[in-house]
Amino acid sequence: MDVDPCTYNFSTSELERKLAAADRSGKLPKALILVHFAGQPCDLAGIAASARRYGITLIEDASHALGASYLNRPIGSCEYSDATVFSFFATKSIATGEGGMVLTNRERVARNVKLLRAHGIVHDTSALEPWRYEQVGLGFNYRMTDIQAALGASQLKKLDGFLARRRQLAARYCEGLIDLPLQLPYRDSISTPAWHLYPIMITGEARAARRRALYFALREHGIRSQVHYIPIHTQPYYRDLGFRAGDFPAAEYYYEGALSLPLFVDLAESDQDRVIEIVRATLIER
Numbered sequence: 001m002d003v004d005p006c007t008y009n010f011s012t013s014e015l016e017r018k019l020a021a022a023d024r025s026g027k028l029p030k031a032l033i034l035v036h037f038a039g040q041p042c043d044l045a046g047i048a049a050s051a052r053r054y055g056i057t058l059i060e061d062a063s064h065a066l067g068a069s070y071l072n073r074p075i076g077s078c079e080y081s082d083a084t085v086f087s088f089f090a091t092k093s094i095a096t097g098e099g100g101m102v103l104t105n106r107e108r109v110a111r112n113v114k115l116l117r118a119h120g121i122v123h124d125t126s127a128l129e130p131w132r133y134e135q136v137g138l139g140f141n142y143r144m145t146d147i148q149a150a151l152g153a154s155q156l157k158k159l160d161g162f163l164a165r166r167r168q169l170a171a172r173y174c175e176g177l178i179d180l181p182l183q184l185p186y187r188d189s190i191s192t193p194a195w196h197l198y199p200i201m202i203t204g205e206a207r208a209a210r211r212r213a214l215y216f217a218l219r220e221h222g223i224r225s226q227v228h229y230i231p232i233h234t235q236p237y238y239r240d241l242g243f244r245a246g247d248f249p250a251a252e253y254y255y256e257g258a259l260s261l262p263l264f265v266d267l268a269e270s271d272q273d274r275v276i277e278i279v280r281a282t283l284i285e286r
C-alpha cells in the first residue's frame with residue numbers, strides 16, 4: 001500500500017483500488033494491518049468499510065497512537081477493527097522497556113492471544129481436578145514481566161499529562177513553522193492525534209538536499225532529529241521479494257523531504273525555540 005500524500009497513512013482510495021484488483025485475480029489478503037502513522041488516526045470508517053466488503057480481518061497498529069481518538073472514540077476501542085496492537089518500546093509515549101498490548105472485542109482473538117502469550121496452555125480451574133491444565137497448541141513465552149507491567153500501569157496514569165504536553169509542543173511547532181516551505185503534520189476535525197512524532201516534509205526544489213542540510217545543521221547544534229521512515233519496499237528483504245524503487249511514489253516522495261523534529265514530554269520551550277530557529281534559518285537561507 002502506498003501512503004496518502006497528506007496524512008502519510010493508508011490511502012483509502014488506493015486500498016479500494018488494490019482490493020478490487022486483488023479480488024479480480026483471486027488474491028485477496030486475509031488481513032490488513034494499518035498504522036496510525038505518527039499518532040494521526042487513519043480513515044478507520046473508510047478502511048473498515050472496504051475490509052468488511054471483502055471479508056478481510058482488520059488489525060490496527062497503534063504503536064504511535066496511544067491516547068489518540070477518532071470520531072470521539074479512543075484508538076484501541078476496536079470499533080472498526082478486529083484487534084489493536086500497541087508497543088511500549090523505549091521510544092513510545094509510555095514505555096515498559098519492551099513489550100506491548102493487544103486490545104480486542106472478539107472473544108476468539110482474546111483467547112488465541114492469551115494462548116500465544118504463554119506456551120499454548122489453558123488452565124481450567126472449574127474442573128474437578130483444579131490442577132488441570134491443557135496444552136492446546138504450541139506456543140512460546142511472549143510474556144511481559146510483572147515488573148515491566150507495573151511500570152506500564154503507573155505510566156498509564158500519567159498518559160493524559162503526557163498527551164497534553166505533546167499537544168502543546170506540536171502547536172508551538174506549528175506556530176513557529178507555518179510560513180515555511182514545509183508540509184506540516186495533517187490535522188482534521190474528526191480525530192485527535194497522539195503526537196508520537198512531529199514529521200515535517202520539506203517541499204519545493206531540491207528537497208532531498210535541503211532535508212539533508214537541515215538534518216546536519218541541527219546535528220551541528222547538538223540536536224538530534226530522525227527520518228521516519230525509509231520506505232520499507234526499498235529495504236533489502238523486500239527488494240529480494242521483487243519490490244522496486246518507484247513502486248510506491250507517495251511514500252518515496254514523502255521520504256525525500258521528511259524529518260521528524262524532537263518531540264518529547266520533557267522538551268523545554270527554550271530548547272524547542274532553538275530547534276525552530278535553526279529550521280527557520282536553514283530553510284529561509286536556501
Ligand SMILES: Cc1ncc(COP(=O)(O)O)c(C=O)c1O
Pocket residue numbers: 035061063064086087088089098099100
Ligand atoms: C508503527 C510501529 N509498529 C510496530 C513497532 C514494533 O514495536 P515492538 O518493537 O514493540 O514490537 C514499532 C516500533 O518501533 C512501530 O513504530
